[in-house]
Amino acid sequence: MQDVSxxxxxxxxxxxxxxxxxxxxxxxxxxxxxxxxxxxxxxxLSPELVPEIARAPLAPAAVLIPVVARPExxxxxxxxxxxxxxxxGQIAFPGGRMEPTDRDPTATALREAHEEIGLDASFxxxxxxxxxxxxxxxxxxFPVVSIVREGFSLRLDEREVADAFEVPLAFLMDEAxxxxxxxxxxxxxxxxxxxxxxxRYIWGATAGIVRNLKMRLFSA
Numbered sequence: 191m192q193d194v195s196x197x198x199x200x201x202x203x204x205x206x207x208x209x210x211x212x213x214x215x216x217x218x219x220x221x222x223x224x225x226x227x228x229x230x231x232x233x234x235l236s237p238e239l240v241p242e243i244a245r246a247p248l249a250p251a252a253v254l255i256p257v258v259a260r261p262e263x264x265x266x267x268x269x270x271x272x273x274x275x276x277x278x279g280q281i282a283f284p285g286g287r288m289e290p291t292d293r294d295p296t297a298t299a300l301r302e303a304h305e306e307i308g309l310d311a312s313f314x315x316x317x318x319x320x321x322x323x324x325x326x327x328x329x330x331x332f333p334v335v336s337i338v339r340e341g342f343s344l345r346l347d348e349r350e351v352a353d354a355f356e357v358p359l360a361f362l363m364d365e366a367x368x369x370x371x372x373x374x375x376x377x378x379x380x381x382x383x384x385x386x387x388x389x390r391y392i393w394g395a396t397a398g399i400v401r402n403l404k405m406r407l408f409s410a
Contacts, residue, residue, distance in 0.1 A: 199363030199408050204259035204337060207359065208317060210407045211335050215318025219295055219332060230402045231324035232395060235370060235381035248330035252295035253285030254303045255403065256314065256338045257359055264356035266338065267396070268307060271352045279352075281392045283399070284309065285331070295319070295332035307354050308345030313338050320402055325395050333399050357387050363404045368397075 202210075256266040272279045284303035292298040296316050303309040320333040344354050361367055362385060371384045371393070383401050384393040392400070 199404070200360045202263065202359065202363075202408075204257065204263045207257055207263055207407075208315075208337050211317035211337075214406050215320060215335055217318050220319055220322045229324055230321050230398060232326040232382065232398060233380070234398060234401075235383070236379075248324060249328055250288040250295070250332070251286060251329045252288060252292075252298035252302070252332040252334055253283035253399070254299035254309075254314070255283055255320070255333055255335045255399070256303065256309065257336065258338045258356060259340060263359040265359055265362055265400075266307075266309075266354065266356055267390075267392070268346075268351045269353040269355070269390070271348070271350060273349075280394060281390055281396050283333070283396060287329070296334050299332075299334040299336075306347050306351050308347075309338070309342060313342040315339070320399065320406060323395060323399055323402065331395065331399070333403075335403065355390070357390070357392075361385075361387060362392075362400050363408050365404065368401060368404075 258264045258266055266284075268282050268284055270280050270282055284306045285299055286302040286306075288295065288298045289301075292301065300311045300314060300316075303314070304311060315337045317335045317337060320335060323331040323333060325331060346352075346354060367385050367387075369384045369386070370381055372379050372381050382393060383397040384391065385397050385400060386392065
């Protein structure tokens with residue numbers, strides 16, 4: 191694999207991000223065992239809880255990681271509505287369950303981004319896949335990393351999305367902003383990553399995927 195010197199996340203441009211993603215991410219769908227110990231998951235910081243989520247098959251899902259190609263790149267995120275059955279009110283990437291008509295996770299991610307926030311696929315350049323991510327709610331998520339060119343407009347599905355907003359890429363890629371916090375899950379203490387930004391509380395699978403993106407593209 192080509193050796194590319196890694197810029198600091200605070201100075202990376204959209205073009206440098208594109209080059210890093212093309213170099214370090216997989217262009218094909220990850221096929222590793224979803225129950226392998228090194229698979230990124232909601233329980234990276236609490237591996238003793240993994241057997242609790244390994245008993246049932248994982249449903250395939252995909253999310254789009256939209257890095258907006260601004261002079262200082264940002265990441266486009268959503269806040270889910272409070273009325274949803276799963277993950278109500280949480281910060282999330284656009285995405286959802288794979289449908290039988292989706293040819294691959296990229297198709298799922300683009301479809302869901304259009305359905306949830308009206309992001310037109312013509313503005314999106316997909317760059318590669320992060321490692322599949324296992325959640326405690328029974329999903330195996332395929333994160334699709336992308337660059338989104340400026341000029342797009344959004345149309346939110348008010349049933350699912352309360353808001354869409356952007357966070358500086360440099361903030362999310364800075365380990366100083368990656369907190370470790372705890373809460374009780376099924377009667378046991380669970381540790382997890384959280385990245386509070388202004389009034390937003392980014393945690394759970396979203397924070398775990400962001401953490402994996404940082405480690406893949408900007409680790410020393």
